[in-house]
Amino acid sequence: MNRQAHPRTDWSGRRIEVVLGNPAHGGACVARFEGRVVFVRHGLPGERVFARVTEDRGGSFCFADVEDVLEASEDRVDRVCPISGPGGAGCCDLSHMTVEAQRRFTGAVVAEQLRRLGGVDREVTVEEVPGGASNGTLWRTRVRLAVDVVGNPGYRRYRSNEVVPELACPQIDPHAYVGLADRVWQPGAELQVVLDADGGRHVVEIAPPVLSGGARRQGRRGAASRRAAVNAPRPEKVIEGSGRVVERVGEREWRLAPTGFWQAHRGAASTYSAAVADWAQASEGATAWDLYGGVGVFAAVLAEQVGPSGRVVSVESSKTAVDDGIEALADLGQVSFRHGRVERVIPDLPAPEVVVLDPPRAGAGRDVVAAVAAAGPRRIVHVGCDPASFGRDVGLYRDHGFELADVRAFAAFPSTHHVECIGLFTR
Structure with missing residues (x-):
């Protein structure tokens, strides 16, 4: 029809x-x-x-x-974020709902994406991540601010490069904002502000992107060129802090650059680590893969399970993250890091019993899922930060004979539509 x-x-x-x-x-x-x-x-x-x-x-x-x-x-309810209403910043788009309603809302979205894209009918209950206030505020530990054309810091308006020059979003503790509005920053720059595990504040000014002629064009090609310019490496200047952020999961400590990746929610890394440990169940002496491994948070979990006689290979495309992970996990001889793109490194890896992967927002995709499935793991634990790409990857695993044995969803971004999913796949 x-x-x-x-x-x-x-x-x-x-x-x-x-x-x-x-x-x-x-x-x-x-x-x-x-x-x-x-x-x-x-x-x-x-x-x-x-x-x-x-x-x-x-x-x-x-x-x-x-x-x-x-x-x-x-x-x-009355909106908890004063800058994110209609026409405002894109930060807290669900802050007009009760926290319970936010979780029902995002859970319904995850269930719909699983059904529509993954072919799986499953009710989804979104779980709280400890570490924030009860009204969905004060959970964030790091934020990327934009600087407007006259040097004022703020948040970007929804689906726009225009800056709302108000430092009032309650996702992060107000201490993060102290003094930032009193200074004139480089127009077009970005500010990375981090409150680390020791309570220290770190502020880094990131130079504006260098736009080519193509980035000034209208349409999709111009937009793609602008995204490439924004994502390209840019000069960074440490304004406040040591330049090394301290983060912890359990008793283990990581030190990384303020602009390096760490979960935004103060309780997310610990919560996800516990979920991965529960589902991975790697045997002592086994081999495990940690794909898109970052600084090795999940590699540390897997290392404890496989023990000194086992092997954990963590694959990460960021050389800085690999270096920080090697430093943090130096005492774990069973862990090795591989720098490179996951799809290029997988063919050289030893056969795994367990695979854990935490791909970027676009998901793992057809080639990576096919390669992981072909490696024949007993269990796959897949972490997804976007319901649609997670749903697509679920469908791809099913095409290769793996079924979604269980799924959990976490309110790791309260007051927003973003939700984190973790799936367990078995044959």
Whole structure:
């Protein structure tokens, strides 16, 4: 059956009255108006609202923000973040919901992605990650701030490079912001601010990206060039702190650059480590892989399970992370680090009993999942930071004979639509 064609239209700026339906990936609710789907942010399922269309590229759907609530959900609360409402910063897009409603919302999204992309029907309960306030604030330990054209630091407006020059997002302790607004920073720069495990504050100024001529073009190619410029290495200047951040999981300590990767939620690394330990169940003397291993947080867990006679190989594309991991795990002779892209290193690795992988937001993808499955592990523990890519990877594992034996989801980013998933796969 052919889908109904929609005439070319542009509702941008139009105010519409809709009833909000189910949660959608990305933090919106699904609504319908005059035969089209409208993804509406800042609402809750069941609410009747007036919404303003913010983006319309034509076709069967468009995007809108809630302007006025006509019939409110009992789960609606006063927004805990003063800068993230309609038209504001992109930080706390679910902060108008109770914490319990946030978890139901994100759990429904995970379940839908598992069903639609992974072919698995599973109810998902999103679990709390210890370490933040009960209202979904004060959980973050590191933040990347933008600097506007006149040198003021702040948060980027949702889906925009425009900066909201207010240091008021409550995800992180207010100590992180002290004095930052009193200084004029380099326009276009970014500030990495970290509150480490010892309570120290670290501030690093990252130089603005160098934009090529292609980055100034409109359209997809221009956007791709701008992303490449932003992600390219840029000069960094330590403004405050030692330049080495202290982090801990259990009794083990890591020291890494303030701009190096560590979980944003103060309790996430410990929580995920416990989950991985519970599901990996590597045998003493066995070989285990830790793919996209970062500084070796999961490698340390696996090393304890396989013991001195076993072997853990951690693969990571960041040379800085590899160096920091080698330093932190120097006492674990059974752990070795390999620097390189996972898909290129896997063919040279010894056969594993267990594989743990924590890919970036885009997921592991077809080639890596195929290579992991072909290696014949007894168990795979897959950590995913995006429900859609996690769902796609679930489907890929199933194509190779592995089934999702169990799944857990964690509220590692309270007041936002982001959610962390960990899946156990067995044959």
